[in-house]
Each structure stands twice: as C-alpha cells, then as structure tokens.
Amino acid sequence: MKIAFHGAARTVTGSKHLLTLNSGKKYLLDCGMFQGLGSQTDVLNRNWGFNPAEVSALILSHAHIDHSGLIPKLVKDGFTGKIYCTPATRELTAVLLEDSAGIQEDEIRYINKKRKAEGEPYIQPLYNEEDAKRTVDHFVTVEYDSWFAVDEYVSVLYTDAGHIIGSAAVSLKIREDGKETHLTFSGDVGRYKDVILRSPAVFPQADYVLLESTYGNSLHDPVETTPDMLLRWIVQTCLKKKGKLIIPAFSVGRTQELLYALNTLEEQRRLPPLDYYVDSPLSVAATEIVKHYPQYFNKQIQKVLETDNDPFAFHGLKYIKTVEESKLLNFRDEPFVVISASGMADAGRVKHHIKNNIGNSRNTILLVGYCEPHSLGGRLIAGAKEVNIFGVHHEVHAEVGSIRSMSAHGDYEDLSQFLACQDPKQVRTLFIVHGEYDVQQAFQARLLKKGFADVCIPELRSEHGLA
Numbered sequence: 331m332k333i334a335f336h337g338a339a340r341t342v343t344g345s346k347h348l349l350t351l352n353s354g355k356k357y358l359l360d361c362g363m364f365q366g367l368g369s370q371t372d373v374l375n376r377n378w379g380f381n382p383a384e385v386s387a388l389i390l391s392h393a394h395i396d397h398s399g400l401i402p403k404l405v406k407d408g409f410t411g412k413i414y415c416t417p418a419t420r421e422l423t424a425v426l427l428e429d430s431a432g433i434q435e436d437e438i439r440y441i442n443k444k445r446k447a448e449g450e451p452y453i454q455p456l457y458n459e460e461d462a463k464r465t466v467d468h469f470v471t472v473e474y475d476s477w478f479a480v481d482e483y484v485s486v487l488y489t490d491a492g493h494i495i496g497s498a499a500v501s502l503k504i505r506e507d508g509k510e511t512h513l514t515f516s517g518d519v520g521r522y523k524d525v526i527l528r529s530p531a532v533f534p535q536a537d538y539v540l541l542e543s544t545y546g547n548s549l550h551d552p553v554e555t556t557p558d559m560l561l562r563w564i565v566q567t568c569l570k571k572k573g574k575l576i577i578p579a580f581s582v583g584r585t586q587e588l589l590y591a592l593n594t595l596e597e598q599r600r601l602p603p604l605d606y607y608v609d610s611p612l613s614v615a616a617t618e619i620v621k622h623y624p625q626y627f628n629k630q631i632q633k634v635l636e637t638d639n640d641p642f643a644f645h646g647l648k649y650i651k652t653v654e655e656s657k658l659l660n661f662r663d664e665p666f667v668v669i670s671a672s673g674m675a676d677a678g679r680v681k682h683h684i685k686n687n688i689g690n691s692r693n694t695i696l697l698v699g700y701c702e703p704h705s706l707g708g709r710l711i712a713g714a715k716e717v718n719i720f721g722v723h724h725e726v727h728a729e730v731g732s733i734r735s736m737s738a739h740g741d742y743e744d745l746s747q748f749l750a751c752q753d754p755k756q757v758r759t760l761f762i763v764h765g766e767y768d769v770q771q772a773f774q775a776r777l778l779k780k781g782f783a784d785v786c787i788p789e790l791r792s793e794h795g796l797a
Contacts, residue, residue: 346361361390392419579671689725
C-alpha cells in the first residue's frame with residue numbers, strides 16, 4: 331500500500347492524505363481547504379492531484395475548515411462514499427461548510443466586479459451553499475473509543491485529540507495480502523492543560539504515524555495566565571487609549587476559550603464594564619453546539635458548571651447577527667471589544683473591522699492563535715507597516731498584539747506526550763505533517779533523539795510506500 335500527501339505537507343493548511351491499497355481501494359484522511367497561501371491558494375484548492383470519484387471513504391478528524399473545507403467540492407467532483415466522523419464533528423462541519431460557501435460567494439462577487447472592470451472572465455466559487463448542504467447526507471457518526479469497520483479491508487478507531495469539540499486522532503487497522511498494518515493519523519493535537527477540553531487520549535501502537543507539527547519547535551505560555559493577559563489588553567486599549575480591541579478568532583474553539591476567559595474575569599469581579607461583541611453568526615451557532623457536549627469538557631470546567639450553567643456568558647456580552655448590525659459598529663466612537671472570525675483575519679467580518687480600524691493608533695488588533703505567515707494575521711504579527719485589504723493598501727497604525735497561550739495546538743512537549751504511548755522501535759516511519767518546513771525540521775531532530783528511526787517530512791503530492 332502507499333500514502334500520498336495532497337495537503338498539509340510542509341504547510342499547515344489543506345490537510346488531505348490519500349491511502350491506496352494494493353487492490354486499488356482508496357481512503358482519504360481529511361479533506362481540508364488551503365488557506366492564507368496568497369496567489370497559490372485558489373490553484374491548490376481547485377486541483378486535487380487525484381480523482382475524487384475513485385475514493386471509497388473519507389475519514390474526517392475534525393471540523394476545522396483546513397481539515398474539512400473541500401468536502402462539498404469532493405462530492406461535487408464525483409465522490410459518492412461515506413464520510414466518517416464523531417457526532418460533534420458532524421454538527422460543527424455542517425455549519426462551517428455553509429459558512430465557508432457564503433464567504434466564498436461574497437468574495438467571488440467582489441473579485442468578479444474587479445475582473446469585469448479589467449475585461450477578465452468571471453470565476454466561480456469552489457462550491458455554493460446548496461453544495462455544502464448536500465454533503466450532510468454522506469456523514470456517518472461514530473463515537474470515541476470503539477472500533478468500527480469501514481469495509482472488509484479497513485477498521486477505524488477514534489480517540490479524543492483534545493483540539494476542539496469532537497476532534498479525534500484516527501487509528502486504522504488495514505488488512506491486505508494476509509497481514510494487518512496499523513496506521514495512526516493525529517489530526518490536530520490539543521493541549522494537555524486546555525482550559526475547556528479533556529486532554530488527548532492514548533492510542534494503540536502503530537506501525538506508521540502521521541503527526542501534526544504546527545508548534546513543533548516552540549513552547550506555549552502557561553495557559554492559566556490567559557485571563558490576565560486578556561485583561562491587560564482590554565485595559566491598555568479600551569480604558570487607557572479609549573480605543574477598540576479587535577480580536578480575530580476561529581469560530582470553533584478559540585471564540586469559546588475567549589468567552590470562558592472573559593466569564594472567568596467577571597466571576598473574579600475584574601471584567602471592565604464594556605460592551606463585548608461576538609460578530610459572527612457562525613460563532614454563535616458553534617458556541618451553542620459546544621454547549622451540547624459538556625461530557626467532553628475537562629474536570630475544571632465540569633466543576634464550574636456546578637455553579638454556572640453557562641460558562642460562556644457574562645455581563646456586557648452581545649451577539650451580532652446581521653450585516654447591518656456589524657456595519658454599525660464602525661460608527662461607534664466609544665471603546666469596545668469585538669471578537670470576530672476568521673482567526674487568521676483572511677476572511678469574514680473581522681477583515682472589515684480591521685480595514686476600518688487599522689489606521690487608528692488608539693485601536694489594537696489582538697491575534698490569539700496560529701496565523702499562516704502569508705495570511706493577513708500572519709503579516710500583521712510579523713510587523714508589516716502596510717497591508718493590502720480588499721485590494722486597497724492600508725498603513726498599520728493600530729497596535730498589533732498576540733496571546734500565544736490560547737493556541738489549541740499542542741507545543742512540542744504536548745506532541746511528545748501524545749507520542750508517549752508509542753514504542754518508537756515499533757514505528758516504522760513517522761511522517762510529520764501540518765507544519766511549516768523550518769518548524770518540521772527542528773521537530774524532526776527532536777523526534778530522532780527520542781528514538782524514532784525514520785522521521786519523514788513529505789513534500790506536497792509526494793507518495794510513499796508502506797511495507
């Protein structure tokens with residue numbers, strides 16, 4: 331058998347790994363959208379590198395768009411099989427894909443106006459909302475910690491990855507030519523001291539491992555300082571400078587962590603009396619879905635639930651739903667905090683908020699998660715003095731800050747702990763995926779020292795044989 335890496339290879343987006351058996355049967359691990367790669371992004375998203383109609387089944391690790399975002403296009407281009415995932419992942423993916431379709435249609439509409447003015451042909455979105463809705467019929471939900479058969483060749487076990495609600499590491503038992511091979515795909519690995527979720531679970535011994543490496547060369551700040559750091563930015567921006575604090579945040583995971591941190595500050599009577607806006611219909615829907623799965627919360631938040639039936643709500647919290655309400659925020663002069671998607675600031679309403687506020691030194695743009703270096707968020711973190719937003723150059727006068735402790739990805743100690751259940755001598759090859767190449771090289775050296783004999787950093791579209 332062999333495995334081919336059609337995404338998240340020497341980059342963090344587009345997670346997509348194709349397993350092909352000797353019989354020709356094909357299984358896809360994740361079907362993610364490439365994001366934040368500049369001019370390459372659209373080309374990568376429109377070209378599979380394989381035929382979707384030949385894929386027997388899709389095994390999905392979790393709902394984030396860089397892992398699920400091309401599912402509607404997969405179906406549109408000929409995939410007819412089942413899509414396996416956890417119940418929470420199914421709920422989240424359904425709303426994320428519809429939102430993604432809406433964002434694409436809005437952005438394509440804007441792009442086509444420019445193309446028409448320049449005499450260029452129109453382009454189409456990767457898929458529309460109807461395409462996204464049609465994918466739901468393909469989903470089959472499976473609980474954690476129970477092996478299930480995809481067919482006579484492949485069985486799958488989902489174990490909690492602790493990254494977002496419903497996220498899973500995927501272990502496969504592959505039977506062919508009279509032998510059984512074990513392969514584990516980590517998906518995205520969470521933190522062992524996450525403020526909301528349970529820690530990643532152990533998984534069976536594998537012959538081959540595909541491991542994410544987003545923060546494979548760094549350590550996070552201590553998680554317990556997050557409310558304090560968030561308070562510092564609120565005080566500095568809203569109370570001292572009388573400005574607006576704009577926080578790009580992924581709708582699933584990061585937004586809920588921010589709300590929980592703000593709730594904690596209120597419980598401690600330290601939350602400044604301001605308006606706190608969540609400007610994203612998707613974030614509203616995602617937060618409600620997260621609340622449906624308290625069994626996935628860690629012991630600390632389980633304890634909080636004994637006295638607080640909604641740990642994501644607090645005084646001053648307001649949800650913005652309509653575009654008109656969102657636009658009205660631009661006319662407010664008084665200080666406030668707005669949390670809005672997307673987390674890398676490359677799409678969604680937050681991009682408009684940044685455009686309208688980036689030129690004022692009273693304001694702050696606070697990044698609270700990983701940003702691909704080419705994304706708007708990545709360029710701001712890198713210290714860009716001027717950025718292009720919707721085709722217009724803007725000078726950066728607003729303060730730009732970050733809180734590293736809020737990443738939902740494990741750092742190299744978390745990743746090492748995740749691997750601690752494995753005997754390195756029994757792992758034939760460990761493939762490092764979902765990371766920037768320089769980070770992966772540093773992580774590779776660390777893993778070799780831990781006793782893994784063959785640590786590979788696959789290139790995009792590369793194919794590797796599995797014995």
